[in-house]
Amino acid sequence: MSYSPKLAAALSGATLRQLAHWRKASASRGAVLVPEISHTRPILYSFRDVVALRTCVKLRNDTSLQKIRRALDTLRDGLQEREHLSAYRLVADGSTIYLVEPGQAIDLVRRKANVVIHELVDVLRPFYRDGRHIPDLLRPRDHVTVDPAVRGGIPVIEGTRVPYDEVAALLRDGIPAERISDYFPSVTPSAALDAKDFADYVDSYEPPKEPREAAAG
Template sequence: MVFPADVASVLSGASMGQLRHWRNTGLVVPGVADDPALYSYQDVVALRIVMWLRTESTLQRVRKAFANLRAYRFTDHPASYRFGTDGDTIAVRDDDERWTDLVRKPGQTHMFTLAEVFQPFTTRNGREVVDFTRPRGHLRVDANLLGGWPAIEGTRIGFDTVAALVEDGSLTAEDVHHYYPSVPVEAVPDAVSFADSVAAARSGAA
């Protein structure tokens, strides 16, 4: 599954402007296509890691840390690594559980897991970032289901499919449940709400 920039924006907490800037500077480059920008699931996780690190450290340090990954022979996708920070430096852990300081300012790092990164958090400019695996009450993001595309819980039906059905007002939530019995009525507003957030990101309002 590929993620257009607007969906990547909502799931990662990065603005569309940040995504463009990071794409142009090479911090996080879309792994699927560049024009238009199409991100992989791993790319979106990496964007989320960058945004989480930005709540604890500066963008300059994050940029330096990511740039130094390859120099220290961390050649896999950044989303596959476990990072830590103490605010002044950023470190990465290898398969042997050894830490490498990527910014060269030794200190006691705060190790964090993807589970922490996936929890809701607030960016430095006050933007509320959704729970990554549960962006809405009835939506789930699972790398093993639809490639991580946000879907109605317990189904393989994407949020966008449901939101599109009620977009023009001709169908109700009850109608959607009739056509898709696995989609509960209560899930329809969640799909619409998430679609609205994606649209807001696309227009620059988020």
């Protein structure tokens, strides 16, 4: 299963404009993240991409895009690390970006190793970006879960394989939450309402109105 840019943005906290900007290489640096499934229309992201995007959003909260690109170039070209970006624990402290490994943190901007202890941020947990609440990646709503082993990671009703958007579509068509079990016996009214709430969040997710240069970062 794959994620459209809109769903990837809603789950990661990146803006749609950022996703487009991060897919492209700069004049001197490589792309931040090229979608694993399809980088041409239709653009499709993988679950690993979404995890990596959450890391990038958290880094962007603390440092510049220029430093992020420099750090990723060091990771890929300097250290010859070829795993997917989601496989690495990256943290920023405002002045630089570290690749955190057992016993040390490698400064990817200054290219040196430091034996330091940094607060490790779990990119799967909820966080705020520019005042917007970005939900838990694996449980974006109480009754909506994301599991790569279930339908490839598409959000589903907890404990089922029922996609959230199919339930939300019924509610939008006027079916009461109490009647959803007529269509999906395992879906409770509260789970149906959570599916609708999450669908509304995804559908209303838009880039904040900000200057083009700032939005692209």
